[in-house]
Structures are given as structure tokens and as C-alpha cells.
Amino acid sequence: MSAVIDTHGHGHADHGGHEHQPSGLMRWVTTTNHKDIGTMYLWFSFTMLLIGGVLALTLRLELFQPGIQIVNPEFFNQLTTMHGLIMVFGAIMPAFVGFANWQIPMMIGAPDMAFARMNNWSFWLLPVAASLLVISFFVPGGAPAAGWTIYAPLSTQMGPGMDLGIFALHIMGASSIMGSINIVTTILNMRAPGMTLMKMPMFVWTWLITAYLLIAVMPVLAGAITMVLADRHFGTSFFNAAGGGDPVMFQHIFWFFGHPEVYIMILPAFGIISQVIPAFARKPLFGYASMVYATSSIAILSFIVWAHHMFTVGMPTAGLLFFMYATMLIAVPTGVKVFNWLATMWKGSMTFETPMLFAVGFIFVFTMGGFTGLMLAIMPVDVQLQDTYYVVAHFHYVLVAGSLYAIFAGAYFWIPKWTGRMYDETLGKWHFWLSLVFFNITFFPMHFLGLAGMPRRIPDYASQFTEFNQIATVGAFGFGLSQLLFLYIVLKVSVFAQGEKAPAKPWEGADSLEWTHLPSPAPYHSFHEAPEVK
């Protein structure tokens, strides 16, 4: 037995054969272990989810009725901006990196990530960036209030909070790039003998593609925000027409990053769903190869559709047509993925434990977000819907019911492997049903608000929008509070070490290496010797 006992109760207490490692806080600060780092990523992202959620609930409270009640318009804009930035860069993205850290080495039979020290560094940059974001609320002028898209020239008008926001984005971008390099290197070089690319679990494939997307577009974001910084402080005029610049150029650069970013937040979710559905249908994933091709097609298409976020900016007819057609094309590979999941379920032998519930919920609700996405791709219809609550509904359907549900599905799926204990199934099911119902109460009415003509990012609205806003606010509080149930479920199995002991393979249909070759909980150091994959 090791001299180092896991005092944090994360369930690696019986790991064997490792030497000289600090304990207590320093264990976490200096750790180079992919499992520790994955755990930190996941806790970090959950913390940010709660912070971003509190901001969202404050917004919803203000929007409960017309008039200005609890926050003034400037602060309202800060809340919308920070809710977006925190959820995108603080909650969803790091959560998927957390999954990658835990799962990729175990799924490909590698002992750890390729660059273990860089892994530590890419995590520890995140709390620094998050602190900058939170501090920005307390500087003169408050936090950035130009929306998460920080369109110039509005963003050049802001106070020092915007500079903090820009630095935070730079740091998070650096963290993402390092994380991605690590993931690409690990996947390409450290697979167990016999595991060819086309034998990799789907989750690994989606992360390989996502990592390439991140490496391609995070520098583009860095370029855009650096130009904003230069316009703000160094007298440049990148986005200032009076100095020969062009405000629309910011949008082109931003969305060249922004659209692949959307897929960065959904492809790993596709990966998780592709692990969960076969496991609970007790049947191999249908159309593995076509899933790989569909994912790659989505990634490639993501680079040529960015201007559909800018249909109302004013573009030549040919440009509008190109971006409309290209955007519509994305429906094809996305449809292929959904059909393949359904074919995997078809004639299976399904059971509906919490991970499967979230996965089926994902397919159902995410597809609705896909339908509204198709609607928004049609340029003339988009003209009516651009910057309305319809768009807000659309991207919450794909980001909350899409990415977040997949994160929950993955968490429940792998918690037995991570902690060595089974989560509370009854509570898990409650968490699913509450989340599903309240999610739809919150976001479904927003479609109607957008169609009827309510713009997004407004602190106050005309009286005819009152009823749906009230329904949405009630739903939002229900949804927010339901997530505390998830916190309780996770704390119970991890920190308080309660719950039934998990067998090595608690899910009958699961077949990747972490289930077939490792005990639960997975030992602190797994795969000292690479397994043989046939």
C-alpha cells in the first residue's frame, strides 16, 4: 500500500504503488495525475455553473414583470454578459475537459496524459481567469456589459472591467489550447497496442476532433479581443470607422471563432451520448464509421457558416445565399447522428437508469434545438428572429438540453468508475425529471416571445410579453434549484463516501477499457502496462 492516503475521499484510497507525493492542499496544487486534474476541472466547472446560474436567476427575477424592479439597466447588461461568458468558458468547456482528462487515458489504455505537467498548468490557469471575471464586477464601471460577444465599438466604450474580461479570455484561451495539444498528443501517441483509430471509443473520437477545432479557433478569438484592447488603449482603429476601421470586421473575426466554438461545446456531448446509448441498449453503436465521418463533417462545415450569425448586418445577396445553404447543410450530418442513435436503440434491450434518461432526454430536447436552428438558417426567417428571444430559446435548447444534459449523462455514467460507489438512483431520476420539466417551462415560452417580437438583452419589456416571461422565470427557479439536487447526489458518493460499492462494470452493455480492464474505483495509476486490444 502506498504511504499516501487519499484524505479527500475521492475514492482512490486503495490505489497502490505510488511514492512521495504531497498530501492535503499541495496534492491538488502540484498534481500531475489525470484523474486528480479531471476531478478539479469538474468541480471548477460545477462551481462556475452555480455562479452563472445565480446571475441568470437574477436576470429572470428582473424580467418577472415589466418595469425596473431589482437591477438597473447597466447592471442588467453586466449580468447577461457575465452569465454568457461564465457559462461558456467557465462551466461547459472546462466540464468537457474534465471528462477528457478522466476518460481519455482510461479509454485508450494509457497511463496518463501525454504532458502531465502542462495538464496541471492548463487547469490552474482557469481559477485565475475566473477570479479576473468575478473581480471585474467590483472595478469602476462594473463588469463587461457588451454581451458575451463583446461587439465593438460597444466594447470599446466600457470601463476597466472590459480589460479584465479580455485578459480572462486570453488566459482561458491559453488554457484551452494547452489542454487541446495535450489531448491530441495523448490520443495520437498513447493508444494501447491494437487500438487503431477506427477502434477508439466514440467519445475519444469526438474529443480528438474538438481539440483540433480549439487549436484552430482560440487564437482567432485572442486576435479579435487583442484588437479590441488595442482600440481601447493604444489608439488603433481596427473597429472604428472614423479611423479607417470597420466595426463589422470584429463580428467576422469573432464568429469565425464563435461558430466552431458552438461545436466545441457540443461534439464531446455527442461523444458521451454515443457511449451511454449503446451501454444501456446492450447493443453496439450503430454506424460507428458514419458517426466518425458525420462528426468530422460537422467540424469542417463549422468553418464556413460563421456569417449566419450576421444575416442582419447587411451582406451581398450571393454572400447571404452561400451562408444560408452552408448552414442548412449542417442538418445532414447532425441528422445522421440522431438517426444512428435511434438505430442503436432499435431492437436493443434497454433499461433506463439515470445516464440513459439524460441521454434520451438529450436526443429529444436537443433535436428540438436543432429544428429551431434549421429555422434560423433560413435567412428571411432569421431576419425576423435575429436578436430575439427565439434565439435565446434556440441556443439554450442546444447548450443546456444539449451540452449540459450530456454532461449529466456522462457524470452519472462514470461516477461509479470515478468514486467506486453507485449514486442514488432514485434521486438521480428525480434530478432528470425535474430538470427536463423545468427546462421546458423555462425555455419553451421563449420561442413565442421571440416570434411575437421581444428583443433579447433588454431589462424591461412591453406589457404583451408579461405572461410568458413570468412562466419562464418560474421555470428558471425550478431548474436552478433542481441542480442543487445533483450537487447533493455527487457529494454523497464522493466526499461522504456513501452508497453501494460499485462493481468493475456496473452497466451490463458497457464495453470500453475502463469497464473491462479496471476495477471501480479506478486506481490512482491505471494501465502501468498497456492492455492488448483485439
Added chain:
Amino acid sequence: MNSKLGRLTGGLLLALYAGLASAAYQLNFQPPVTRIASEIYDLHMLMMYVILVIFCVVFGVMFYSIYAHRKSVGHKAEQFHENTTVEIIWTVIPFVILIAMAWPATKTLIAFKDTANPDITIKATGYQWKWGYDYIKGEGEGVAFLSALATPQDQIHNQKPKGENYLLEVDNPMVVPVGKKVRILTTANDVIHSFWVPAFGIKQDAIPGFVRDTWFKAEKEGIYRGQCAELCGKDHGFMPIVVEVVSAQKYTKWVADQNQKKAAAAEDPNKQWSADELKARGEKVYAANCAACHQPTGKGLPPAFPALDGSRMATGDKNAHIGMVLNGKAGTAMAAFGKQLSDTDIAAVITYERNAWGNKAGDAVQPAEVKAARK
């Protein structure tokens, strides 16, 4: 037990129905009044039907499978996992559906972009936070005015009951004749705004330093309301757009009225005003243009919007103060009002600011001084 539950459900449904009947649960687009807006409406409906069919088919399959292929009903898993034929089928069918959708969309898009041969051209300029309309070609040429939110602050702050058109009412609406092609040129003075009138099916961003265009031909008289649709800072939610579509005769009369008003308002910039006249007028100008940021109390909302009460600017050198109002301050929300307000209005508002609240500069600024400072 069952009947109790039934009655409860019935009661709830009844209450829900009553709620639906009384409240404005609008589920679709606003009624269209231009050809483009009706095409958009139809396109949206067409897509809704297609999507509904796909939805029913796809999730019909899924829920059937969930029902029939469960372990708990004893279904044994089959192990098939590949079939190139079905993969091709479910790639090709969506593709064909997409082409069917793209066809009408393309037609509408091309009509939407055709801004040629307008009867009237109006430039809409976005300011933080109001709109400016300049009639630059066609009947009404030369008419120009600003259009700002007319809803009083005490309605917004819940001190008075909200009016019927809360937040969707302006002091000076855009007026256009029915059945004429109106081309809107959009631009902005400070940040990006967006000119949106849902009933016309148009939304066009207004970009500082650039001109973009869109068009509409309203087929029905009436008052149509829209809002700025691009986040433009603090009062983004408070810069509505109101377009009044009137008959040709009424429009001609409106143009004549506007021209008359303009002639009457053309003031002699060299007239000497008394300090009290200036202060009285300045208070109104302040309320319309400055109070949103600097607040009616002059205390501002520091640090983004500094106080004027007791500030160095409003109590110090008069010329610096004139320069600030005329040219604004780069990199802040302080706009250049030189192009928005007349010399007299600027003189009046500066005089007011220097002598209101606790400020006792005691001096008055004459329009002639503003005129001189413009050069």
C-alpha cells in the same frame, strides 16, 4: 379519490383556460403588412409543418422503440450495427427536404434584397439611445427629426400604472405613405444599433461609419411598432421605433406641417436670450437627452455616468463645457450632441446644467457662442 383528482384537474384546466383567454399569449409572428413579411410568415409556417412531420416520425420511432425494446418486457438485444444502405437513405432524404426548403427561401431572400427604385428614401440613424430620421429623397425631402422614447420614467420605475403602448411609444414617429416603396438607409452615430419593424419583416443593423439599406412597402394604414434589436448599451431596451403608415393625402399634409414647423423653429442664432429663458428651455432639453445617464438629479450613475451636480466640468470653464457637449468624449458613452441638437438647445442645456441643483456658475451661454465653438 379519483373524482377529487378529476375535479382538481378540471379546475386547474379551467383556470389555465381563463388565463389564456384573458392574457396576451401571442404564439406567432405579428400580422404581416408587407409582401416580404407575409412571405416570411408563410415560409415559417411551411417549415413548421415540415418540422412537425419529421418530429412525429423520428420521435414516433424513438418512443416505440423505448416502449417495445425494453429489457423489462423481455426484449433481447440484437447485435446488428452497420448498414450502408440505410446510412445513404437517411443522408439523402434530409438533403432533398433541405433543397425543397431552400427554394422558396431563396426567392424571398432575393426579393428582400431588392432595394432598387424606391419612391421615398429615409435615413435612419441610431444614437445612444434614440433614432434620427432624415427624409433624403422623394416626397418629404428635407424633413428631419429625432424620435425618442415617450414612456415617462415613472411608468418604468413602477410609480405610475403602465400605459397601453408601454416602451413602444415615441415622441415623433416616422410617417410614410401607404403602398409606396420606402428605402431605409441605416447608419449610426456611436455603436451598432438595429432597425427592426416586425410587421414589415425588416431588420437591418445600423453601423457607425457605414450605410446599409433595406426596404418595405406597407400595404395597410396603421401604426407599427418595433425596437432596436442590437445591444447598444444601457438603454438598449428603451429606443423603440414607431412607423405610422398613412394615406397619400395625409402624408402630403404631414410633410407640409413638418416644413412649416421647421420654418417656425428656425431661430436666429444671434438672438440674445435671458438666463431664465435658457434655463427653462434647457431643463426640457436635459430631460430628453441627458437625464437617462446623468439622471434628473444631476447625480449621474458614477463611475460610468459621472455626476454633473458639483462637477468641475459644469462649474468651471464654460468653453470646455461647450466643447464636451458638442464633441462628446471618445471611448465613453458621452455622445457628440453637435449634430443632434441646435445651437439654441445646446446653449440652453449648458446654461441649465451650470445653474441647476447645487451648481451656481451664474453664467449663461448664448447660441452665438455655441455657433462660434462649432468652427
